[in-house]
Amino acid sequence: MTSEPIIRTVNISKIYKIGEEELYALRDVSLEIRRNEYVSIMGPSGSGKSTFFNMVGALDKPSKGDVFMAGYRLTDLSPSQLAWVRCHNIGYVFQSFNLIPTMTALENVAIARIFSGRTPSEARKDAAEALGQVGLSDRLEHVPGALSGGQQQRVAIARAIVNKPSIILADEPTGNLDLHTGEEIIKLLSDMKTNFGITIITATHDTKMLSASDTVVWIKDGRVDRVAARSDVKIEVGSIDGSTLA
């Protein structure tokens, strides 16, 4: 099974019907993502990037085609099994952090652990450990409103790793952060890949993200426009936007 890519999409399309017209948000996208790979999905707004991201994240189903995760076809799974996959196999990191405002940092992380079937006291213990791993041991009882953007995103990363997933899906994780904090978050995600062997998939506009990536996928008009290894990207982007990747 290890030769199987962690995610494989086979000719997936997403079609929205607007009146009589069919609008393709994605058209016949086939892509493989290997284990322990750091993949950045690039593309302008409306390119189908988010739609693709939602498909590989088991958040939405394609209208045509199949998504395989570790060899399992996601369309074959029941809602309860899909919830299991989201809980145990995928950690989600969002652009606007999506922390629950009425819960403390510890509770925000612990709730994800509770969903995996742990008791509340076990969950709190594991959550404290995960928050320690992202450098927030001294912020356990703070509510999101009392944390900076960077700290909130760290809580979100702790929440994403608390169930020891094999994939982290990060949707524009640096989009709401300043340059320096954004770089810290990219490094943290990169460390998660190195230290825990987690596959990282990010959707991004941010060229800074590319420096940490192994592979970059461009999506344009609902199709995969190009897939490139990071080394190739550096030269090309460098010629367009010289200083960004230096």
Place this chain on the structure above:
Amino acid sequence: MDELDRIPDQTVIPWSVAFSVSWGSLRRRFFRSLITMAGVILAIAFLTYMLVTDDVTNALILVNQDQLNILLQKADVDIIAATGTDKRMMLLIGLSLFTCLVGIINSMLMSVTERIREIGTMKCLGALSTFILKIYFIESALQGVIGTLIGLLVGFVVGFGISVHSFHGYVWQYLPVVEILKSLGISAVIGALISVVAAIAPAQWASAKEPVDAMRVEQ
């Protein structure tokens, strides 16, 4: 996931955990919860007030004593017609309860709309629809139950206070204890029914949200 023959079903979270999540949410959104509860408090207080004052006046009418009848007439009680609850009054009470029901549903639906992203996020973390259903049901029902208890207390105190003010010691002398207890029971049951009925629609609506909604909604 690799070593599994079959993807297991997601763990069902017990009611006790759902209760603690709902209670935490209510506590931290205290003023918002208070506004939702205000509708229930007012409607149940009004109902209890009407029933309790009606019980007291009915008991006093039956005494049929001259001095007491003068007091009753002074308080605008129609001694002949008031043996039995006024139909128009019942309609008024019914309408106020209906308004309360619509109010609490509206308030909870707004709360669901505000928290679509929160619900979507929970589903991304592995929450089942039944868990979302549980937490919204508990939250809405708790507001209803607490509102009902406060409404009962307020309605009783005001109704009884006004009766004592109008009829002085006669109220204590001819206190219709059983009837008042029955009225409080009726108010409590109606309050509980409203709370449960009002909790169902918002909870179902919340649980039907898809995880992808967490990504879609702008802040």
